[in-house]
Amino acid sequence: DAGVTQSPTHLIKTRGQQVTLRCSPKSGHDTVSWYQQALGQGPQFIFQYYEEEERQRGNFPDRFSGHQFPNYSSELNVNALLLGDSALYLCASSVYNEQFFGPGTRLTVL
Amino acid sequence: SQELEQSPQSLIVQEGKNLTINCTSSKTLYGLYWYKQKYGEGLIFLMMLQKGGEEKSHEKITAKLDEKKQQSSLHITASQPSHAGIYLCGADKGGTSYGKLTFGQGTILTVHP
Numbered sequence: 001d002a003g004v005t006q007s008p009t010h011l012i013k014t015r016g017q018q019v020t021l022r023c024s025p026k027s028g029h030d031t032v033s034w035y036q037q038a039l040g041q042g043p044q045f046i047f048q049y050y051e052e053e054e055r056q057r058g059n060f061p062d063r064f065s066g067h068q069f070p071n072y073s074s075e076l077n078v079n080a081l082l083l084g085d086s087a088l089y090l091c092a093s094s095v096y097n098e099q100f101f102g103p104g105t106r107l108t109v110l
Numbered sequence: 111s112q113e114l115e116q117s118p119q120s121l122i123v124q125e126g127k128n129l130t131i132n133c134t135s136s137k138t139l140y141g142l143y144w145y146k147q148k149y150g151e152g153l154i155f156l157m158m159l160q161k162g163g164e165e166k167s168h169e170k171i172t173a174k175l176d177e178k179k180q181q182s183s184l185h186i187t188a189s190q191p192s193h194a195g196i197y198l199c200g201a202d203k204g205g206t207s208y209g210k211l212t213f214g215q216g217t218i219l220t221v222h223p
Contacts, residue, residue: 004152006152031209033209033210033211035211040215041215041216042114042198042200042213042214042215042216043153043198043200043211043213044213045210045211045212048209048210055209056206056207056209056210058210088150090152090153092153092211094209097141097158097160098155098158099143099155099158099200099209099211100155101145101152101153101154101155102152103151103152104150104151104152106150
């Protein structure tokens with residue numbers, strides 16, 4: 001079992017650009033959540049997908065959007081990047097009371 | 111103040127010493143998760159507590175959720191350098207927020223050989 005996988009590992013973008021991050025959940029997990037972790041902080045919840053629909057959303061602007069595919073994999077899209085979007089983006093997959101995280105994608109916005 | 115407070119913020123111990131990290135919530139919890147993170151990497155699941163008074167152990171790490179379900183402690187016995195990292199507690203309030211975790215700031219643990 002590969003666990004939760006994310007791609008790419010690192011990404012460098014400039015302000016105003018758009019970015020897409022990808023996540024494959026752990027086998028058997030049907031729910032995917034995305035978190036943003038700034039340096040020195042705990043992760044902040046962005047949104048959660050279940051059955052291809054956004055089920056919950058944290059306090060993030062509409063520039064952050066997502067998608068879940070029939071195979072439960074998910075994408076996080078961020079438009080009009082700001083310097084403050086630089087962070088580690090973590091994907092977590094879950095079923096029942098287990099929530100496992102992937103290794104993250106480090107996004108740097110210049 | 112933070113919804114979920116961890117203490118201490120950082121901890122430096124000598125190898126072989128015991129230590130405790132605390133996590134206090136301002137609200138009653140549905141569930142409490144403990145994770146370990148190496149700098150810049152993903153979170154490693156340690157354990158999840160749900161019932162008041164519940165206690166779980168994995169190797170030398172024990173976590174407990176108090177009866178009122180608003181505080182949890184993580185205890186490491188006979189610490190080793192491999193225990194070093196950032197420990198994060200994550201709260202699940204359940205209900206319409208089920209599965210949405212709110213995290214504390216983390217506790218940075220350093221273990222000197």
